[in-house]
Amino acid sequence: MISTMMPSPDNIRDPHLRRNRKGMPLLPGGYGRSAYHVGKEPPYAVHGEGWRMWDDNGRELIDANGNFTTLIHGNAHPEIVEAAEQAIRTGASWGIPNLSEWDLAETMLDRLPGLDQIRFANSGTEAVMSAFRIARAVTGRDGIVMTKDGFHGTSDFALLASGPTKGVARSAESDVTLVPLGDIDELREVFQNNPTKYAAIILDLLPNKAGLLPLSKEFVEEARALATAHGALLIFDEVVSFRLGPNGLGGRMGVLPDLLTAGKVIGGGFAIGAIAGRQEYMSILDPWSPESISHSGTFSGNPVSMxxxxxALQLLTPAEIERLNSLGDNARAEANAVLNAHGWEMRGLGSLLRPFPLDARQLDGETQRRLWWAAYENGVVLSSANLAALSTPMGEQVVHDFTDRLVGAVIKTAEGAE
Incomplete structure (x- = not known):
């Protein structure tokens, strides 16, 4: 059972009252990132432990947000905290290489048979940006193929997955071609029309923006075949989906990309991104080569994240991934036994879940916000897009409780109740 109060720190200041000299919020709109927006002033996190979190209202909540799927081991896991604290005591960041970078590189590549080398960045966005640059440098081409409503971070080219976006240079649009999700014929036509234009195909294997419906194995295999046939690189964006298998969702499908981008769960809750790939492509980053391209970042490969x-990866064993995915599968079945009668369903794969109207591909922002608040009032924190992520501290009873609370929130939203 969840209590509603926690021992509050004595010095919590009300964040809603913090203003600049002109009386305006210190942060634009009051937010440090747009993804926090839930339609009205949100609660603030003040403490977390395992699957629990406490907000500035003193409420204890089931944290199914997990910093947008990052915290697969929950909040403040003691072994991760100990590793990070030791790294900080030794030196939080350096201007020369550190040994922990080699340790994480070896740990990651052990999980990625067929990929040979890895570079670290500060976020999934940076990892994707670097993957694009690698593909362009290797192929000498500019074009990128994406599926509509995939998500690849917040760089100019990545944002075009949802179409033209304010603030994105119009010149970027000519280099991005969007293919309807799962449309194999359209994907083939793109390469038939411009066989030498494209440097890469990038795939979000489980696109949350498109309702958390996975790409089919047939579509992914065709993308692999087309990339090979036309001299383009195939990139898997596994920043979110890497948690679903010991070597990611692509590994579960049995398809090998040329480059793979990762982030979130591989950093133990600290800022991280990674680009793993075949040596023949990753060698373009080798500074010993006169043909290399520059890749840097002040905090890339910092010892705390490493x-x-x-x-985090040592704790995320194949058995633990299987257990967590099984809990998610059971939660979906339990939820759908109730939700389908209300015109909704629980989508996703494994430990990732998202409630969505039946047969819909898009969900309007107002409905998302109403569902977020309904879940919060039921003691569950979702992402602002209503994505839920299970964490390893959760057992069957916690997941059952979470599912029951979330189902209640969905029914309230479906019935239009405030």
């Missing part, structure tokens, strides 16, 4: 990431 040390925390090693422990």
């Amino acid at each position: 040390a925390a990431g090693v422990v």
